[in-house]
Amino acid sequence: MNYTPQELMVAAAARQIQDRELVFVGMRLPMLAFQLAKVTHAPRAVSLFENGLLREASAQAMIYTMGDLPNQIGATWATGLIDVMALLQRGAVEVGFLGGAQIDRFGNLNTTWSNAGERKLRLPGSGGACDIACLAKRVVILMNHEPRRFVERVDYITSPGYGSGGAWRREQGLTGGGPSVLITSKAIFTIDSASKEWVLHSVHPRVSLDEIKQSVGWRLQIAPELRETVPPTSEELSRIRAFDPQGFWTRRAV
Amino acid sequence: MTKVCTLTEAVHTLVRDGDTVVLGTGLEHAIPFAAGHEIIRQRKRNLTLVGPISDILFDQLIGGGCVKKVEAAWIGNVAGGSAYNFRRAVESGAIEMVDHSNLTVALRLQAAAWGVPFLPTRTALGSDLMDNPSLKSMRCPFTNELLVAVAALSPDVAIIHAQRADANGNAYCLGNLGITTQAVGASRRVLLTVEEIVEPEIICERPELVAFSGTCVTAVVKVPFGAHPSPLVGYYHRDDAYFLDYHARSKTPQEFEKWLAEWVSHLPDRAQYLSKIKIEKLRL
Numbered sequence: 001m002n003y004t005p006q007e008l009m010v011a012a013a014a015r016q017i018q019d020r021e022l023v024f025v026g027m028r029l030p031m032l033a034f035q036l037a038k039v040t041h042a043p044r045a046v047s048l049f050e051n052g053l054l055r056e057a058s059a060q061a062m063i064y065t066m067g068d069l070p071n072q073i074g075a076t077w078a079t080g081l082i083d084v085m086a087l088l089q090r091g092a093v094e095v096g097f098l099g100g101a102q103i104d105r106f107g108n109l110n111t112t113w114s115n116a117g118e119r120k121l122r123l124p125g126s127g128g129a130c131d132i133a134c135l136a137k138r139v140v141i142l143m144n145h146e147p148r149r150f151v152e153r154v155d156y157i158t159s160p161g162y163g164s165g166g167a168w169r170r171e172q173g174l175t176g177g178g179p180s181v182l183i184t185s186k187a188i189f190t191i192d193s194a195s196k197e198w199v200l201h202s203v204h205p206r207v208s209l210d211e212i213k214q215s216v217g218w219r220l221q222i223a224p225e226l227r228e229t230v231p232p233t234s235e236e237l238s239r240i241r242a243f244d245p246q247g248f249w250t251r252r253a254v
Numbered sequence: 255m256t257k258v259c260t261l262t263e264a265v266h267t268l269v270r271d272g273d274t275v276v277l278g279t280g281l282e283h284a285i286p287f288a289a290g291h292e293i294i295r296q297r298k299r300n301l302t303l304v305g306p307i308s309d310i311l312f313d314q315l316i317g318g319g320c321v322k323k324v325e326a327a328w329i330g331n332v333a334g335g336s337a338y339n340f341r342r343a344v345e346s347g348a349i350e351m352v353d354h355s356n357l358t359v360a361l362r363l364q365a366a367a368w369g370v371p372f373l374p375t376r377t378a379l380g381s382d383l384m385d386n387p388s389l390k391s392m393r394c395p396f397t398n399e400l401l402v403a404v405a406a407l408s409p410d411v412a413i414i415h416a417q418r419a420d421a422n423g424n425a426y427c428l429g430n431l432g433i434t435t436q437a438v439g440a441s442r443r444v445l446l447t448v449e450e451i452v453e454p455e456i457i458c459e460r461p462e463l464v465a466f467s468g469t470c471v472t473a474v475v476k477v478p479f480g481a482h483p484s485p486l487v488g489y490y491h492r493d494d495a496y497f498l499d500y501h502a503r504s505k506t507p508q509e510f511e512k513w514l515a516e517w518v519s520h521l522p523d524r525a526q527y528l529s530k531i532k533i534e535k536l537r538l
Contacts, residue, residue, distance in 0.1 A: 051281035052430035064333040067282030080431040127328035130355035172380035173400025
């Protein structure tokens, strides 16, 4: 069955959610991943949104933003931002999802400023991303795989990963666990437990190892037993397509 | 003295040139677009906008020439991506940007609402958001842990859209609240727009639904569909096509000027605006 890179990313992201976990979801592909996890292996996972919503049931219609009525109707709790952030700050949130314009070797994310040659480009900013990166027990990052996005050191740390590596997070006083998995449109990376830099874990079908190596701006560590990413199953694909019927998030050119 | 007045009167009296204004406190929900457009029509200038995330309203106020500074966590078009007026203004240095996370914006207002000079948090440690002058690292006086102190902020005005209130401003806010109660508590003046103004007895039937007391509210204005194109729980859906159309039509300053003339500056009031929209498709 044919699928798009985004559909594979949604399926891979869904597998990062365990049953009964409290998940800080966010929009776009992670939203679909949460919906997919709910109907497959994690029926009792609970989603949190920084606008103040907590949901146990997944939304019954396509949503563009977390404030949309299909996300409000049937929510378990509608409250304020501080109540939801309190769960995050006291260590109750197992996993948070993030995206980014630029990422580096140690998982630091930039969604604030980027340099395009001489020009500085202004990006939208943190939103709740910095809070999730600082405070969630683990962080899963989804990104479109383009070489300019993978750099040795980000231009601006919007959402801290492991800083300059090693014990940096502890030295900063950060209580959350930091990034655990990076899912791109071409590969999946995990974190080296000592150096805290990315390790190439699997390469998606029809993508070459050389292509991945050349697309990151540093000397990439590769897992000894490098594998091919498990593609989405036909059941996962039909679920994803039901959640995103027009393909707004998963079948547009990126 | 009644607080009930027209939107024109409320914006004229409550929002002054140079003010710090907090709005969009429900994040993507219940954004006070009608009040924001009236600020543009009245050509308010040198405002500082404060909010968590802004789904195009800050971009419209920036493009309308009302803004000198933004203090927020995220400025864009949530379904579309970039907010082009914001990008142009920050990249050219025309406006000042102070970057926050959602939690640090909320805590600035919470501190003021609580009457304390700062509140501590564990977010933002190690990030470049610490360049923000309202964030400072500190040690806990009890445990010696590293924390971030977030300075209190008291805006001049909070602008809130809610479902219903009585004439004194006791308001039901249904759906997610974002930083609404913090913004109301922190601000010197509160401009409340609502779908319906009801008798106090109706509000008193369910006092637990009152998100903030009318004692905090300065003006109450009835503005049906006052949050369009954003959604409002119990009343209407988000107008997704409107946000995507705005995204396409704000890419250049020239295109934006045409959009602004059509949807804001050449319209005398909200009634004319609503006559241009297929509102029945969005109504619950």
